[in-house]
Amino acid sequence: MKILMITGDFVEDYENMVPFQALQAVGYQVDAVCPNKKAGDVIATAIHDFEGHQTYTEKPGHNFTLNADFSAASADDYDGLYLPGGRAPEYLRLDENVIGLIKAFADTNKPIASICHGPQLLSAANIITGKRISAYPACKPEIILAGAEYVSVEMDQAVTDGNLVTAPAWPAHPEFLKQFIALLNKA
Template sequence: MKILMITGDYVEDYENMVPFQALQACGYQIDAVCPNKRKGDTIATSIHDFEGAQTYSEKRGHNFTLNADFASVKADDYAALYLPGGRAPEYLRLNPEVIAIIRAFASANKPIASICHGPQLLTAADVVRGKRVSAYPACEPEVKMAGADYVALEMDQAITDGNLVTAPAWPAHPAFLQQFMALL
């Protein structure tokens, strides 16, 4: 089963790498792509941590090597979509091709998993209206403005609504991945 992961520079390191590797370990093929980059190119990641400040801290993470070309992506070739968080969704949501891909997955009712700031892509694609959605708490206003019911969860929890799995941050990986794989 093939899963598409749309990622980009300064994606949250754990939210990029952990699901990528965990889903592969479970037998799924994950194609990690980024607009304007090709297979073999790298993206820079950032590590977000919860250290007692009013928001998360940010440190430079690893370089992550993309394993597929964004330019050749066709939603019909994939069974599901994964959208990690971090800062990448801030600029990825401005790309009309990214938005079109997300809308294609949503209209086909394929499983979509999105964590932390990843739901910024879902709100920009206007695919959360009427859904129960979690995200990093700073995303609550735009989730609500997009017509979704924002669900405040503990950082280690996730929520499924239909074909959509969302969670507030990387501490939710066990629950998040379990719920996503249940849809697969």
């Protein structure tokens, strides 16, 4: 099975690296793409953490090498979609091609997993109306404005509603990936 991962500069390091590697480790082909970049290009990641402040801090993460071209990505070629969080979704949601690709996965009811700020992309694609969605708490207003029910769960939990799996942050990886893989296996 093939999974498309749409990522970008200043994606959350853990939410990019860990699922990319974990999904490969259990046998999936994962193609990581970014608009206006091609296979072999690098994106910068960021590490977001709480250190006693009212919001998270941001530090440079690893450089991540893309392994596929965004321009060649088609929902028809993939069994599922993964959207990591961090700061990348805030600019990726402005790209009409990204939004069109997300809608194509939703229109065919393929499994979509999105974590942290990744659900900003789901909101922008207008595919969450009436759905139960988790996300990083700062995304709650736009989840609600998009017509979804924001589900507040512990940072290590995830929510599945139909073909969507969402979670608030990287501590949810074990549960989040388990639920995503369960959807992929049903497809």
